[in-house]
Amino acid sequence: MTAVTMLTSQPAVLLRRILISIALFAAVGSQPARAEDADTTRDAILNDPAAPIAGNPEGDVTIVAFFDYNCPFCKKAEPDLERVVKADGKIRLVYKDWPILSEASIRGAQLVLAAKYQGKYDVAHQALMNIPGTKISAEQMREAIKASGIDMDRMDADLAARADEITALLRRNLAQADAIGLQGTPGYLIGQYKVTSALNYNGFKRAVADARALAAKR
């Protein structure tokens, strides 16, 4: 049932779903409750120095995207997300590779994060997001990255040399997704809001506007 047919037939159900999917990103405070929670503070989630960022680094709204390279909804939402970031011009976008759906997803995340060391994270990221489907193997992912023009030898060398760094970042991402209560992919933090499902262009746009309105009120 599409959202439009639901709107006409079951508005209350749709309303509840929207409410369910958007909740405030308020539980994650600025102070860690315990020392080991330092990785999951609001600040650590928004400003992890190792996490790749895009958009406007000085933007007034930050979108944090948690995604998996075998997640169909992430792939479907990706072009709309990029479009909103570009069109708006004042959005800071943080990528959180969160490989939870398959073993290949983990491999894909490692490769893409290794490409970051040659300044090509976004190229590799787009290459994997552009493969349609839900059952992409690690080999297919590697092929797609190769086809995007990444220096594969350098990527492999970086992957070997920086394995610990990459794993540590993935672990932090996992812990952060847990801390904010994400159940599956994709999950977004848009300003103060937590969105627990994929959005389309208008959805992102509206959420960003709502986030700005809320920030102005505070």
Next chain:
Amino acid sequence: MPRIHLHRVVLFLLALFTCVPVSAQSGNPPPADQVFSLTPSRSTEGGLQLDWRIAPGDYLYRDKIAVKTDTGETVAVTTPPGQIKDDPTFGATEIYHDHVQADVAAADLPATGQVVIIYQGCAERGICYPPFRKRIDLAAMTVTNGAAADPLQDIEAAVPDQSPVGSPANVSASGDGIPATTRLLSGHVLAMLAAFFGFGLLLSFTPCFFPMIPILSGILARSGEHLSAKRGFVLSAAYVLAMALAYAALGVAAAWSGQNLQIALQTPLALGAISLVFVALALSMFGLYDLQLPARWIGRLSGGAAGNRGSIGGAALLGFGSALIVGPCVTPPLAAALLYVAQAGDLARGASALFALGLGMGVPLLAFGTFGAGLLPKSGPWLVRIKHVFGLVFIAMAVWMLSRVTPEWLTFELWGACLIGLGLYLGATSVLSKKFWCNCRVGPEIPGAIALVCGALLLFGSIPGNDLLHALPILDSCKTNDEAATGIDVQTVTSLATFDAAMATARATGKPVLLDFSANWCVECKIIDRSVLGNKTVRERMRDVVLIRADMTDYNDDSRALMQRFNVVGPPTMIFLDAQAGQEIPETRTVGPVDADTFIGKIASARGS
């Protein structure tokens, strides 16, 4: 434009959220674990049948359903064709909505131990869940969570799957007090026996055990002038031993059939049979001069003309029967032992625990039988009177037992008849004679006459269609009326289908659900209704809870399926459920008697979850 209105409403509600401290959890989708609920069962051919209930709007992938052995070998699993979902971003995939059943052939299953079920799915609104890993114990058909998903474990030193093996302590049915008793069951055998003996001793002071006292008293009274402390001891020992054996038999039955025999015996046939036994006993107790039965019958029933030979066997028979049928009270130790036997398959340990429980329950009876026997008069007209009194008690027992299966009006008719009988026995009719008034003496005739009048009122008042019963407030208050008793709206269900329908209604309210397993024959349930659900604070708190009552009065496949779905041994058992997911909220279950304060705590944790 409904869309704009909707947007405004959402914004308004979000603004509300910003005014109150809201945890990020509050608006979360239901835990991923609850959108796909997996129920395993044995197929008729001995294979494994896996049933998933899929929440509306969610779907499972056909090709992501996998079954593995403990050692990681893949087990063949048959899945039905799914719905084809063809979307440019998704590629063509086969998915299931609402419900799916997968089967593993008996030949492919390991003989014992556990299998791991892996499955994965998404929600249409745009979210995909990580794979689920569930362990199924093939003996007990219980589902436990597999290894906590750590997707990165393969990157680092390959850590083998070290999830705890689903010992009975981890089973999903974790009732109040049950985990502790379950741990005892797997501990040292002597400690276990001592503990269950102790539990029994404590349980003997609960109301569901009280009917045992008049029954044993009746048995002792039948011995008449031959009753001595020694004989009292022997008779009550026979009664208690048989009772303990009956409890052990419950364990054996649970191991064989997975059923609670006590509940299975709450049928018109079994209750009718034991009622007949009580009536026959009662007749033999005053039958010798009032109600003549063929001498042969009386001889059999009372164990010889003097009533003292063979009555040890009779005591044992009654002990066995009353433990099974008279007092079907599920309590945490009983539930723990029965679940332990059914799930761990350790019959000897479970049955001996139950035997110890029965012995413990019998100790006060033994003391009562031995010392009480010394106190009863040895001869004289008293002896005859006492026999008659217990004859009446036995008749009352018979009516009480039948009342579990007879319609309400018939129960009142029977009580009416009893009262009339009592009135006649006490000589109520002599009140009408001139002689009575001339003698001016106050005897049992007066209460007899009262009993006669009350009995007649009951007899005529409870004839169906007659409104006299309602005119008598005292009698009306005896009538069982769930809502009147508790002031709480209750929806009664008797099968999985009606339960699911009630849950669907409850889901719309967004409140947690209290699933209350109850039955007409459950004495303890009535007490809970009165003292817990009738409690003022509880009633207030229950406004935020939907009460669904699973009525187990009729024990059949439907009620059994309901009990099995929630791993319930018998009423009274109360479980709080998350209405959205239809799953039990951990730490909220109560088994057996419960007090209002404990229950208020359970409501609080159900609402807080």
